[in-house]
Structure formats: structure tokens, C-alpha cells
Amino acid sequence: MTRSAPHGPLPQPTLEPPVRRGMSELDRAAFDARLTLLAARLPAAKANKFMKEDAKDFIVRLRGIGAVNPDTSNEYRRVLLRTGDRSSLPTELLEVVKRNDGELVEHDLKVGYDYWTADQILQAVLPEDLLDESPTAFTQVGHIAHVNLREQYLPHRHLIGQVILDKNKGLRTVVNKLDSIDNVYRNFQMEVLAGDPDFQVELSEHDCRFRFDFSKVYWNSRLQTEHARLVESFKPTDVIVDGFAGVGPFAIPAGKKGCGVLASDLNPASAEALGENVKLNKVEKNVRAFEDDGRHFIQTSILKIWNDPFPPYVPALTSREAKRKARAEREARAAAAASPETPASSSASPPFNSLASLSLSPSATPSEPAPRPRRLPNHYIMNLPASALTFLDAFNGLFRPLYKLVGEEEVKRAVEEAGGLPVVHCYCFTKEVEEAEKDICARATEALGHQVHPALPDFALRYVRDVAPKKAMYCLEFRLTEEMVR
Ligand SMILES: C[S@@+](CC[C@H](N)C(=O)[O-])C[C@H]1O[C@@H](n2cnc3c(N)ncnc32)[C@H](O)[C@@H]1O
Structure with a gap:
């Protein structure tokens, strides 16, 4: 039927908020709007077929508005049509309505403030010369939206x-x-535009929870992919030093996967939130929080870890493994108690061989050496992109205090045991977007006092994101060499 309609498909009606330019305080009641359309009032059982088949080219489709509406009688439904003008409807359609025991009625569609999108409201109130752009874009940090108007x-x-x-x-x-973020702590001044003046945020990133005062510390939700990428690249056995840790978006998840982490921030509010987040995520055993300058923190990190090493990484048992282990321990204890040679006092400790045969715990078995405490770092994170490159001098002679303390041979053995010298992950900006590698390596070389170039072990220059037109963020990665740290 609809295909042979002389008028063809009708255009959809438009629904727009009333224009209220010059409104200085939001008056929600001023956005009520009304649209009178025709509706086919039909027995309830016939409404669906009418809408989907007979009249599909005449049915109203407006965001958030259903085509089939209730009627004053429960037995009937109102199927909204695209027009309020009978003459624009083909006679065939009117006949179908009749044949279905229905009639055409006027139907008032009423919408209010809640119906309109933020953009629609602002387009209706802002001066005409401000309508080219939409100022509704925001970044969300917990319950806070921040705009940059x-x-x-x-x-x-x-x-x-x-x-x-x-x-x-x-x-x-x-x-x-x-303001733009150009202060040392990388937080920004802000004015509350609407809602509670409450900056205490709680949010989750990668299964970790973070609490902090957004007006006092740095947080950037756009970095979550980068946080995840780097943490995923760490082994649970690794030891990480994060000298510009903020409230812990690298440190906490790394600790959660088992890494030993030394994390620090110069901003007292960040360092405090970092400490709280360590507790909140129950990673006290793996993550140690400090308030220190990044350069000093890096320079003193080697002895900090050496003198207070992280215990060996203990993989978490699956619940099945934990049950098997508990059962075997019970059996071993029972066997020990039953043995006439075993003194009663030792009944709590199962015989070595019976436990070793479980091979579920990281403790030594006869064939495997016992895991050793973790005494040296494997990775340094430096996420202060505006100036982290200038802190690279901190790695010059990094191991010198340890050479003095224990001698070269011992250090050599420990470095081998740790899997090599640490890898540096240094975030930075460059405006030389065409020659990023050349620019970044030159600046790194100057600060470190040693050549930083692509031939270094584990060298990578990873693009992170554009921060402005012609300004990009990168992560420079390389393994320190003996020449650098001695
Ligand atoms: C870009 S933020 C990164 C924070 C965190 N790593 C992240 O990814 O969200 C840089 C951090 O370095 C801290 N900072 C600035 N100067 C510092 C310095 N000299 N030593 C240590 N931390 C510093 C700031 O307080 C800020 O928390």
C-alpha cells in the first residue's frame, strides 16, 4: 500500500527547543515544547502491524519518542504519524485506518528540559556568534567534569x-x-561552575581504586592506556622505581601484579594520596611510598632497595591449588603425628619431602634453587613529560654507592641475578614531530652525559599521544649500560 501512495514517504517532523537567547540563569521551565501530530487510534492488537507494515513510511521517528502510545482507553493505542495535516496523508492510508476499526485523532506531544540534549539547550541559549562550536565537551575524573572553556x-x-x-x-x-598545567605539581587551578564544591575523588582504573583531591594533585584519565601498557610489560618478579608517581596509577597496579615498587612524588598531597591508595588497594607488602624529589629519589634508590630488599615474588595460588596444598599439608601433619620417631612438638611442620612434592609454593624444592630476595631495580618510570629528560643525569653513576658498599664482583652477580641493568621509561614532549627520535635522543644524551641512541639495548621510542598541534608525547626507553651507571 505505502509503495503506491501518491504522496510518497512523508518527511519527519522536527522537534527543537524554544530559542531563549539572553538567558543568564538556567530556567528549565522555559524549554517546554509541544508538537501536535495526527495519530491513528487503533485497537491495541492491530497497532503493531499497522506501524510495521501498513504505514511504515508515515510513522513518526523522533529520538526518545515511541511511535506507539497509550490511549485514554486501554483497548486502544495511538500510532503517531509524521504530520498534523490530514491532507498530506494518502487516502489509501486513511482507508487502512478505517478497515482496522480505527480513526485519526490529534495527539499532543509535550517535551520539556529533560528531553533536550546539552547541545540543543546551549544552542538555544547562547548568543548566535557562539554557536559554531559546542562547549559541552569535558573530561571526567570521578564525579568531576572538567571543561576548558x-x-x-x-x-x-x-x-x-x-x-x-x-x-x-x-x-x-x-x-x-x-590555567594550563605549568606548575611543578602538574595540577591546575579550577573554578566550580556547577554542583558540589567537592574535589575529593574516588575512581577505578584497571581494577585498582584511587582516592585523591583533584584540586591538589595530577590525574589524567587519558593516560590509562599508557599506564596499562607499561604495567603489562613488567614481570611480577620485577622491581620498579617510579620517581614521579603521582597518586600511583603505575605503582599500584604494578604492586598488585606482584612487582616490588618504590614510588615517590614531590607534591606532599600526591605522596599522601599515594600512601592512602597503597592501603586502599592492600598492596602494602609490595609498594613503598615516599615524598621526595625525583632526582634524589633515583640516586638513592639502589641502596634503598639493597638495604631493604623486596621478598621473593610469591605467585598467588588458584583456589584449587590452595585446596590441594591445604589437603596435602593436613595429610603430611597426620602422617608425621602417626610416626613413632617424630617428636610430638614438630607435628605442626610436615616433613620436607612431603611438602616439596606439592611444588605449589615458591619455596625451594630439591631441584630448584630457593628464590632470592629482590635487591635491585629492573625498571625506572619517569612520567613528568615536560622535564623528565633533564632528570636523566640521576642515572650517571647510579651504582657507584653500591660498588663502594659491596664491591664490583658482588654487584655484578646481583645484576645478573636481577636479569640485567634496569630499563628507563622516560616520558617527554617534542615539538619536532617530524624528527622526534633525533630531538629526544639529543636532549637525553645531553642530560645523561652518555650517548642515547637506537643501538642501546632495549631502545624504543614509543609514541603516546598528541598533546597539541605539533606537540607529541613519547616514551623513551633504553636499558642502562655499565658505562652509564659506574
Ligand atoms: C605528569 S604527573 C604524572 C603522575 C603519575 N605518574 C601519572 O601517570 O598520573 C608528574 C608528577 O610528578 C610530580 N613532580 C613534579 N616535579 C617533581 C620532582 N622534581 N620530583 C618528583 N616528583 C615531581 C608531580 O607532582 C606529578 O605528580
Whole structure:
């Protein structure tokens, strides 16, 4: 039927919020709108077929508005049509309505503030010269949305903030950045535009929880892929030093996978949140938090770990393994208690061989050497991209204090045991986007006082993200050489 309709498919009606330019305080009631359409009032059982087959080219399709609506009578439904004008409907359609024991009625569609998107509301209230862009983009950190409004939007900032808050579930606060991040602690000044002035955030990243005061510390949700990439590259047996740790987005997940971690930040608020996050994630055994300058922290890291090594990595048992282990221990204890030669006092400790045969614990078996405490670092993380390259001098002579303490031979053995000298992961920016490697290696070489070049062991220059037009963030990675650390 619809194919032979003389009028062809009808265009969809448009539904737009009333224009309210000049509104300075948000008046939600001012966005009520009404659209009168025709509806086919049909017996309930016939509404679906009518909508899907007979009248499919005439049915209303508007975001958030169902085509089939209730009627005052429970026996009937109203199928909304695209027009309020009978004459625009083909007679065939009117006949189908009749044949289905229905009739055409007027139907008022009423929508209000809740119906409109944030963009629609702002397009209806902002001055015409500000309509080219949408100021509704934000980055979310826990319950806080932060926007970075351009100057021309500032007179309307509270209204913009309120609309963003209303239209995004899960937000409680909207703030505007007042400056670019160029202070030492990498946090930014902010003004609350709408909602609670509460900066205490709690959020999850990669199965770890983080709590911090967003007005005092650095957090960037855009780095989560990078945090995950680096942590995934670590072995659970590794020891990590993070000298610019923030509130712990590398340190905590690394600790959770088993790594021994020394983490520090110069910002007292970050260092405090880092310590709290260690507890929150129950990684106290693996992650040690400090408040220190990154250079000093790196320089003193070797002796810190050597003098207080991390215990060997103990892989977590699966629940099946744990049960098997517990059963075998019970059996071993019972066997020991039953043996006439075994003194009663030792009944709590099963005989060595019966436990060793379980091979579930990392403790020594006759064929495997006992795992040793972890006495040296395997990785250094330096995520302070604006200046981390200038801290590379801290690796120059890094092992010198240890050579003095225990001598070269002992250090050599320990480095072998650790799997080699540590790998540095140094984040940086470059404006030389065409010649990033040349630029970054030159700056690294100058700071370190040793050549940094692609032929170094485990060298990589990983692109992380663009931070501005013609400015990119990279991660420079290389393994330290004996020449550098001696
Ligand atoms: C870009 S943030 C990175 C934080 C964290 N690693 C992350 O990925 O979210 C850099 C951190 O370095 C800290 N910082 C700045 N200067 C420092 C210094 N000289 N020594 C140690 N930390 C420093 C800042 O307080 C900030 O937390």
C-alpha cells in the first residue's frame, strides 16, 4: 500500500527547543515544547502491524519518542504519524485506518528540559556568534567534569556548567580549568561552575581504586592506556622505581601484579594520596611510598632497595591449588603425628619431602634453587613529560654507592641475578614531530652525559599521544649500560 501512495514517504517532523537567547540563569521551565501530530487510534492488537507494515513510511521517528502510545482507553493505542495535516496523508492510508476499526485523532506531544540534549539547550541559549562550536565537551575524573572553556564562553560558564551537570548522570561537580598545567605539581587551578564544591575523588582504573583531591594533585584519565601498557610489560618478579608517581596509577597496579615498587612524588598531597591508595588497594607488602624529589629519589634508590630488599615474588595460588596444598599439608601433619620417631612438638611442620612434592609454593624444592630476595631495580618510570629528560643525569653513576658498599664482583652477580641493568621509561614532549627520535635522543644524551641512541639495548621510542598541534608525547626507553651507571 505505502509503495503506491501518491504522496510518497512523508518527511519527519522536527522537534527543537524554544530559542531563549539572553538567558543568564538556567530556567528549565522555559524549554517546554509541544508538537501536535495526527495519530491513528487503533485497537491495541492491530497497532503493531499497522506501524510495521501498513504505514511504515508515515510513522513518526523522533529520538526518545515511541511511535506507539497509550490511549485514554486501554483497548486502544495511538500510532503517531509524521504530520498534523490530514491532507498530506494518502487516502489509501486513511482507508487502512478505517478497515482496522480505527480513526485519526490529534495527539499532543509535550517535551520539556529533560528531553533536550546539552547541545540543543546551549544552542538555544547562547548568543548566535557562539554557536559554531559546542562547549559541552569535558573530561571526567570521578564525579568531576572538567571543561576548558574558551574566553568567549566565560560569561556563560555557570549556565554551561549547569547544563553539563544536568545532562550527565554520574557527575556531581563541573569545574573550569583556570590555567594550563605549568606548575611543578602538574595540577591546575579550577573554578566550580556547577554542583558540589567537592574535589575529593574516588575512581577505578584497571581494577585498582584511587582516592585523591583533584584540586591538589595530577590525574589524567587519558593516560590509562599508557599506564596499562607499561604495567603489562613488567614481570611480577620485577622491581620498579617510579620517581614521579603521582597518586600511583603505575605503582599500584604494578604492586598488585606482584612487582616490588618504590614510588615517590614531590607534591606532599600526591605522596599522601599515594600512601592512602597503597592501603586502599592492600598492596602494602609490595609498594613503598615516599615524598621526595625525583632526582634524589633515583640516586638513592639502589641502596634503598639493597638495604631493604623486596621478598621473593610469591605467585598467588588458584583456589584449587590452595585446596590441594591445604589437603596435602593436613595429610603430611597426620602422617608425621602417626610416626613413632617424630617428636610430638614438630607435628605442626610436615616433613620436607612431603611438602616439596606439592611444588605449589615458591619455596625451594630439591631441584630448584630457593628464590632470592629482590635487591635491585629492573625498571625506572619517569612520567613528568615536560622535564623528565633533564632528570636523566640521576642515572650517571647510579651504582657507584653500591660498588663502594659491596664491591664490583658482588654487584655484578646481583645484576645478573636481577636479569640485567634496569630499563628507563622516560616520558617527554617534542615539538619536532617530524624528527622526534633525533630531538629526544639529543636532549637525553645531553642530560645523561652518555650517548642515547637506537643501538642501546632495549631502545624504543614509543609514541603516546598528541598533546597539541605539533606537540607529541613519547616514551623513551633504553636499558642502562655499565658505562652509564659506574
Ligand atoms: C605528569 S604527573 C604524572 C603522575 C603519575 N605518574 C601519572 O601517570 O598520573 C608528574 C608528577 O610528578 C610530580 N613532580 C613534579 N616535579 C617533581 C620532582 N622534581 N620530583 C618528583 N616528583 C615531581 C608531580 O607532582 C606529578 O605528580
